[in-house]
Amino acid sequence: MSQVHICEVGPRDGLQNAKHMMPTAAKKAWIGALAAAGLEEIEVGSFVPPKLIPAMADTAEVVRHSLKIQNLKVVALAPNVKGFQRAVEAGAHKVTFPVSASRKHSESNVRMTPEQMVEEVRKCAQLGGAEIEGAVSTAFGCTMQGAVPEDDVVKIAVSLAQFCDAVALADTVGYANPLQVKRIFSRVKKEIGDKLEGAHFHNTRGLGLANALAAYEVGVRNFDSSMGGLGGCPFAPGASGNVITEDLVFMFESMGLSTGIDLEKLFAARKILVEAIPEEPVYGHTPLACLP
Ligand SMILES: [Zn+2]
Numbered sequence: 001m002s003q004v005h006i007c008e009v010g011p012r013d014g015l016q017n018a019k020h021m022m023p024t025a026a027k028k029a030w031i032g033a034l035a036a037a038g039l040e041e042i043e044v045g046s047f048v049p050p051k052l053i054p055a056m057a058d059t060a061e062v063v064r065h066s067l068k069i070q071n072l073k074v075v076a077l078a079p080n081v082k083g084f085q086r087a088v089e090a091g092a093h094k095v096t097f098p099v100s101a102s103r104k105h106s107e108s109n110v111r112m113t114p115e116q117m118v119e120e121v122r123k124c125a126q127l128g129g130a131e132i133e134g135a136v137s138t139a140f141g142c143t144m145q146g147a148v149p150e151d152d153v154v155k156i157a158v159s160l161a162q163f164c165d166a167v168a169l170a171d172t173v174g175y176a177n178p179l180q181v182k183r184i185f186s187r188v189k190k191e192i193g194d195k196l197e198g199a200h201f202h203n204t205r206g207l208g209l210a211n212a213l214a215a216y217e218v219g220v221r222n223f224d225s226s227m228g229g230l231g232g233c234p235f236a237p238g239a240s241g242n243v244i245t246e247d248l249v250f251m252f253e254s255m256g257l258s259t260g261i262d263l264e265k266l267f268a269a270r271k272i273l274v275e276a277i278p279e280e281p282v283y284g285h286t287p288l289a290c291l292p
């Protein structure tokens with residue numbers, strides 16, 4: 001039994017923000033290799049309008065393929081009821097909804113206020129058909145709005161906890177620092193207890209691992225990360241996307257905490273990623289330094 005649970009979000013968060021399109025066949029091979037390395041949960045795509053994000057147009061096919069992999073929890077993102085219905089139809093085990101705590105981000109990302117978005121997720125929970133995670137995004141700050149009041153984050157998390165199977169906090173734009181992480185996770189945990197499950201950090205300013213460790217120290221055991229820190233941010237040149245899976249696994253394993261993930265096999269999966277989109281920048285210290 002793993003002591004730390006890692007969900008690979010590269011095929012969704014990474015590829016959605018990457019400059020290069022990964023062909024569907026390569027996505028399938030990559031997801032297979034990630035699962036073979038020991039990842040038991042993978043966010044394989046998002047059910048957003050294909051016109052808006054062409055890189056996610058094949059998500060239904062990728063979900064159906066991933067369902068054939070044994071012992072893999074197949075996760076997809078959906079921004080609304082329509083996306084949720086498509087996810088359930090494809091057979092996703094779990095659907096994640098981004099609910100932005102920043103008013104400006106919410107309106108530009110999903111064209112809804114945070115309150116309207118909470119209601120949208122509530123409707124999906126009532127429909128049923130998949131496990132539901134409400135992820136409070138921009139929980140640590142926002143590129144559009146700047147500071148995000150912590151009270152707003154707590155309020156949204158409390159609302160989501162009423163009907164979601166799990167709630168996560170996401171540092172969508174890489175503004176968080178470790179003290180802030182400890183403070184906000186502790187505040188939300190006090191309100192919703194074990195419903196608070198996941199931490200989603202971006203490594204935009206290099207604090208991804210520090211923030212993950214801070215969250216671990218206040219009891220978080222579920223982390224999102226992406227292989228090679230894939231994705232990046234168009235507004236921060238040279239910045240990687242999510243906290244890097246390879247380095248996150250190394251950190252926990254070197255601390256004696258089992259993740260269930262085999263690093264050598266993870267490097268093999270990285271090779272598939274790099275070969276599929278060779279011009280896309282990938283990051284990570286552990287794959288370059290190799291194992292001690
Ligand atoms: Zn993200």
